[in-house]
Amino acid sequence: MAQDDNSGKDLAAEDSSAHIAAPGASAGTAVVSSDAVKNPGLPPHRKRVTDLDPKKQKHAERTVFTLFYLSIAGSIWAVAAYMLFPIDPSDLGSVRLNNLFIGIGIALALLALGIGAVHWGKALMADHESIDVRHPVRGTEETRSRAVEIFDEANQESGFGRRSMIRNTLIGALIAFPLPAVALFRGLAPEGKDTEPVALLNQTMWKKGLRLTRDPDGTPIKASDVTFGSAFHVIPEGLSEIPHSEGMLEEKAKAIVLLMRLQPEDLHEKEDRKSWSYDGIVAYSKVCTHVGCPVALYEQRTHHLLCPCHQSQFDVTNHCEVIFGPAARPLPQLPIAVDDEGYLVAQSDFHEPVGPSFWERH
Template structure:
């Protein structure tokens, strides 16, 4: 034990301990720092040393991509060859089974082929990629271009044409089953474009609250209020859910002087009450958020905004056209009714394209 004012020195035995003499009364025993062992020696794969093995691996990869391409086309063919017949459970099973087999082959072919390509043929040396929080210098950016070119050489993407071409073919064919399956959303024997151009609204159909179906009087709609609306009697219609998806409407009341109406559409509203399709013209999400002070409608999916005071014109976001307006009037009992169906197709813009 050392007295105050004197330095203290501790001695330790062993190869890895050392003594540090610091300020009086303080001593620290430390060990040698652990050395970085570095990377183990790189082990070459069989495909790196044997060209025949590399060629075989290449054949496996593009064969798997061919299998994926065949699976996508098989799924499309199965959709046509094994249609679903109403009340025939066997047709449902066959349709699902064969389409599922095709899509499974398409997925597995791309997935396993890409993994085998990476493990057997692509460059596999360890590397350190230094990242910087700021924009690199021109030299660094030029080097990045070189690295991309080196990656192309190391992966063989540009050199192994069969792998590249079969991968591109598999990726192009892969979405086809989904595209073909969308056709099944329309009832058998009916034109899907025509179905989407017409809704359940007709002249004289009362506007009713969603979901209970209670008819709405004009006097019920106060300035600044919003009603979610469906056609009266919708619950008794065939394909009720499909009809509702097309016919849903938002009903709002503004001060009549706040409406900037076109001359040809002035009789589409009633005393400041206007009705617009609730289906966004971008991809069909429900437009359900109303900002009372600005008279803006907001689609929560992709933030398209529509100006209710100006025929629901698009003022922000990806929507391509205004929300279709439902012409309305009031019947002898004071209930709000539709003058007709919408004058243009509802929903995403692509529905109206023949």
């Protein structure tokens, strides 16, 4: 028993000595000794098959510029498909064919361009590790000269200046790739004669005697229906009866109006426009003069109209003058009156083009 007691004391002494040898160490603290594992460094560089075999390098080069050629072909095909497979609004099958073939062309152009660029970098560009030392401030003239040398070295390593087929096909693919987008966006513009934007936006469906109706059901609006502080979304009479295929959406986009009623004494009207309103009821185009968003938010207390897209604000009491935001001019006012039955009617069309101001620039 005495021996067991002594051995227990010896173990306790060893434990205490261990704590003394590593001051500040706890039961969960690892003590790093001097023989820690050293950094093994990078593994030996393995050359690619294109670095070892000139035939493989040539094959990779042909693959890259072939992919760039395919990208050019895809871009050209997308433009051709846009013309060969036009959309017929009455035939959904034409929409599917148009989207399918244009999509195939754009997908081929983008994928071939991306895969070719990746394969070029992996198989042909210089394959070695390097360290790029960066300076926090602009360098000296010697440093800038060295930068030019680095660009030259990059050119040599990538082979951009030396491999003319890859360079030329890459440039061709990059030039051809945006062409489908140009063709598609061009199709959004009106076609044929008399398509100058200012002329198109200067003429809407509104004309003398045409009744103001609710959007979208086309119910005519009486002056007595418009209470103080109210706002009505308005379209011309007969617009809701026009089929979509005959341009109903285009006409509505130009002719939409917001109708409001204020106290007559709150309106600060110009002398030549006092006849454009009726007993405090005014009508203004809903098409914002910034980029054409619908101005549909009416603040009753301040009599301000707000465009939700870019926060342009218009003062209804002062002919919808711009009081805030990027819009460049007031909203066009629609002259209104009341017919024999008490319905609100237009006196004429707008006296200026509706929509964004940039259409008026020549």
